[in-house]
Amino acid sequence: MNYVTFGGVTVGLILLGYELVSWWPGRKALMKDPVKHASRLLPYLASWSYGCLTTLGVGGAVGFVSGTVLGLSNWLGDVALVWGVGGQGGQSSARTTFLPLSGPGLGVVLICTACFIAAVKKAGEEQAGVLKRGAWCGITLGTSSGVAGFAAVPLATAATWVGDRVYGAF
Template sequence: MNYVTYGGVTVGACLLVWQAITWWPGRKQLLKDPVKHASTLAPFLLSWAYGALTTLGVGGLIGTASSAVLGLSNWLGDAALVWGVGGRAGTLAARPTFVPLSAPGVAIVLILTVAFVAAAKKSRFGGEIKRGAWCGICLGTSASVAGFAAVPLALAANWLGGTVYGAIA
């Protein structure tokens, strides 16, 4: 089971803040061409959704990698809280509701993994794509506002998988 600590959520929030600050074009530029500037957030947001989706009980190598990233983020964040600012580490409550991925939903996650790896390797947004997935893994398990997307993401993956694989069968 994936769990998240204060440190893990802090790492995810730091990644989100980093992305927001480095993306911010300025008020004047944003008002001048909002669609252009908002569209540059798409790689981060899509990979955030992918990262959150991998925390939903996906097994195998993908689930193990996601759990390892979350565990490392929990440790790094807890260490930073305790030794960096003199705070305390602790486990947060996980999402109270959980929608497991169906077999077709898990197949969609595998397809998305191939797309994620290709995009992270070939796209000029590779850093943002990796940062988005890392952020999604850290925040997708929490029960807070950041975890709100996990249930709709699982439902969407299950629906898409059912639609795609139902059409093939």
């Protein structure tokens, strides 16, 4: 089972903060055309959602990669907390129950994986970085007990619902 530590949540929040600061167009520009500027966050949000889905009981190669990224993020964040600011690492209050994905829901995650890989390959260097950071952030925050973790329940429900509709047609 995937769990997140304080360090892992810290890494996820750092990634989110980095993206928001990089995106921020300024108050005046945002007020002038909010839709244009808000739409620049959609690729990050989509890849964040994908990363979050990969932590929800997904096994196989996708689950292995997601679990490895989460484990490395936990370690990196815990080391940064202890040696960087003199804090403490350790397990955070991660959700102990996961909404499992159905078989068709897992099929949707696999389809999303293929789409994510294609999007990263097709994107330019800067946009590929945005997509990768979004997925990484989703992996680290998807099992947290905060607001980001609560987003995992509707994502899992939506993936299962779409999978049931798509595969139910066959």
